[in-house]
Amino acid sequence: MYGIIMMIVTLTLPLWGQAETGVPFLVKDIRMGIEPSAPASLTPVKGLLFFRADDGQHGLELWQSDGTAAGTRLVADIRPGPEHAVPDALTEVNGTLYFSADDGIHGTELWQSDGTAAGTLLVADLNPGPESSFPSELANIDGVLYFQAHDGQHGTELWRSDGTAAGTQRLTALNPFRRNDHLDDFELWSGRLMSQSTHLVLDIYPGSGSAWPHAFVQRNGTLYFIADDGQHGLELWQSQGTTESTKLAVDVNPGRGHAFIKGLTVVGQTLFFSAFDSETNVELWRSDGTPSGTRRVVDLNPGLGHAYPDELTEMHGVLYFRALHPDYGFELWRTDGSVSGTRLVTDLRAGSKSSHPSELVWAEGQLFFRADDGTHGFELWQSDGTAAGTRLFADILPGPRHSMLSELTYASNMLFFRVDDGKHGIELWAISLRAAQPRHAMTPPR
Template sequence: MKRWIVLAIFVVGLGLPQATQATELQCFEQTGFCTDGRFLEYWRQNGGLEVFGYPLSTIDIVYNQDSQMHFLTQQFERARFEFHPEFAAPYDMLLGRLGDDLLRYRNIDSAMLPREAGATSGCLWFETTGHNVCNQANGLGFMSYWQNHGLNDPKLDAFGRSLQLFGYPLTEPAIETNANGDSVLTQHFERARFEWHPNQPDQFKVLLGLVGKESQKLVYGASADPSKLTLVGDTLFFTADDGVHGRELWTSDGTEVGTRLVKDLSVGTEWGGIYELAAVNQGVIFAVNKQDKDYQLWYSDGIEAGTRLIKSFVPNAKINNLKSLGNGIIFWANDAVHGIEPWYSNGTEAGTYLLSDINPGLADSAVSNNYGSYWVDYAPIAGGMAFFAQNNQIGNQIWWTDGSIANTRQISNLAISFGMLELEVLDQQHLIATAYQNTTMGVWNITLATGEQQLLASYPAIATTRNPASAIQLTQAGGKVYYLSKTQAGELSLWQTNGQADQTIQPNLQGYNAEHIVAANDQLYMRLTNPQGIQAGWWYFDSSQGLTQLTPLPLHIHAANNRLLGWESIAGGLRFYSTNGPNQALRYRSSVMGKQTYFPDTTNDRFFAIPSFQYGTELWSNDGSTLRMVKDIQP
């Protein structure tokens, strides 16, 4: 409290803070900083010390994260001034949204807070944000303070001037602890924080929080960047960097104490070389490569003693595309004898073997895109796994395996010039595959038992070198496979097939166009645009009922464990939505505020790697109603 009494002496007794004054420069020995020119003029005209406080920095060019541009900026105790000469005064000086910034740092998404029921008698009601601003005593309080201070713009009325200076209220009043450690009634605004100090003289009962000073002291966390999130039962395996051991294998049961390093494969801060994981036998099999070392296959049950090497492949021999199959995994590897071929491992050295040398000798059977990578797609069917392969003498093929050498067999064979792209299960006896030849893209029905091939539809291939796919996003739902056809101009249309050519048709989308499709609970969901190309949100579809809107929001949606997960990217954060069951509404759960450049990995519906301002990118968990950080792995 003593600090505010001293401030009062300066304001009332001197009229101006203790300073060395000059025509264009005013310096403050209280903080050791000066302000001048338009910054000083704006400070004096719009509230001075009471509203803005002392300067805390020099005037300098600073990067603005929201606009992603640089501006002349100066930080004050209760504000951040940003100079915009492209605008006419007084809007050539804009105030940072420090009130909102401090809320976001605490992962409070003010736009999603509950709205008040409506206007309260004797208060100011703000319909835009759904909050009232009221007085706390007769004629004194937040409302009176808001009304009696404002931007110096004679073109605005009193309400407009106050709104330009402080912005909208973002919260209801609540008791909070301020920067001085005092518990005070507090209400947050876009550019300020109001605090009620009932024991102070009337003119100081409402004080503005030191949002500028506090924002300067914010510590932005380092990132452990959890990745390769692989859920095995209730246990998560993943890689992370704690800043001490480098990027290594970790495990978590969803609690802070149960989130721990499994094994430091490379002692010290060097990267352990783990780059791919797959679930198997109450643990994971993972691929490791350290620069200029062998490619290795490892197994871990989540404890250091149970983490062991399975098999080493010679340098540059490659291991990739690990996929769970039965009691082990299928993967592709080059042992420098057979080329890149399909292998199987049950987590032991004896149980790790080549399934078939499909393209004999050193040649690869992995289908190449001619740019150093491969079209690898799996389809679990009939207790095994279907996959693409190629033989230089015969052509591109579809194979099936249950993980044994004896039951690894070719299903079908297309012409040697065909390129394979996607596989999807229609039912346990039929696969839908896309393949292209020259300028044509075909959609095929493949019978698993006989290898019979039926062309269902064809489309002009896209005239690009890397990806000619004009039939994409094969998705099974309700006994049908859906996909999008794509034109050279990028236009998309939805198709469906039950495996018969005459019933491979375009569903009636009532004039909408589909952009993306996913399936959950045997139901198809799609993101649509209207005929004018405007986003129309997500909908679900079936042949009998047609289209029903799920949400108007243009979310990034994934299906995981028969639920839908939705992510909305906003300025400086993410909003998380999910469903509780089939065709139920997507409900807002919670927000995490941080510098967001990508959507979280959603291979499961419980754990995510999410960036926040305070902690960096760390491991978060979803309990069905909200998100919470599991552990700050790299503090």
């Protein structure tokens, strides 16, 4: 009788902190009870997950997890006590984590961590004293950290750092790839990444107008971005770092009107993006960087409707995205760049109502995302790109209520995310994806 009772208890225990393949589990109830620890900024570094969370005692601080309860711990109480350090903009460079945080003494400045309390250090107090430099837009470019910061004297400018105070330097008066010097306003600039040499590539919007170059992606050694030259609206531009090579790639929406380009994504040799033109409104486009090689992929929402393609994500050389179709609502689509190769993956919420797939992430050969099929609320789904291979992976908060699942992040064969199961508040969960097979959440192993 005792053995039977023990077996029943074992089968009904929640799988907390256990990497049972394919089964979602609560990694750790960081803030015990219904109050959430609200993990955020999930960032993988050398097989570990770093994030910020609030355990109710230390405020929002830096945490680390290897996917087990025992291996999920506070890295450092940067601002001792219940006050919040609010680590933000977490970015990995050469195996070191960089981020902004406020220790209550130096203001919000640049920090680094190797995952230990002793190795969690202020890199530099760029705006000396309690004032903040507010480091932001942290980026790993060829193994060097670049970021924006305000040192209290020069405005918000571009900086680089090797992780030491002496090696943290302001380059010149410019924002990353953009500059506002009150003469050329926001324009495209170039800099040698290992020096302080910078120069204006091209005054795209001559005079006092601002080109606002942004959304940079690289394809075959060419930089593509969105900018406005004052004649064509916000359109697709390209540059190889010289004045001669910096030019309008294509005027998607001819004339002064904006194309409202979004989601620049490279798949193989093709650049995909969402764009507006007066003929078909907002649809999916593709480009090889030339006007003749730039075209609309397909008009998914014909007439006056918009498809609003977004969440553009590459998997196995195929582009996956969310789009609005009059018959299906917002659902998951895929394309190889051709009309015949563009198709609905599956209509998760049958009819014109939308499942709103989002947070698409590739992991272990599968596409994971959040969606609402009208029965389970927003929960975790999995797809191999076919209708038959698209299924609910886990209904963590059973029934039609939403589990608030978000921040899907893949690290070392684990899919991490934040979710509310209705019992523990928003906490850190994970799934081991080693040869994972879809299973219903919290189903005990047999």
